[in-house]
Amino acid sequence: MPATKTRETVSFTVKGQVVIPRRIRKEFEIENGTRAIVQTTAEGILLKPITGAAVKRARGILKSKPGGKPFRQWWADYKKEEKSLEERKYGRLRPR
Secondary structure, eight states, rough: OOOSSOOHHHHHHBTBBBBOOOHHHHTTTOOOTTTEEEEEEEEEEEEEEEEEHHHHHHTTOOOOOOOOOOOHHHHHHHHHHHHEEEEEEEHHTTTO
16 A cells, blocks of 8 residues: 555554544554554554455465465464473473
């Protein structure tokens, strides 16, 4: 998306909340409940909304390789391996 040419001023509430102007919400398809990534940069605070359009762009990133396990199976195996490593690591530290 092109950068907005006009600057707008917003205010923060006591809780740190800010209202994003309607024009910008429409431009970035931000609706009630839309989540965002908050990141600090050299220029200030960057908000990246996670919208349907962003999700569509990310589709296929986690596709498995030909002949590979489906992502769910890979993730389950990964979690089992992590748990096993953790149990081995902390199992040695337990008094018997």
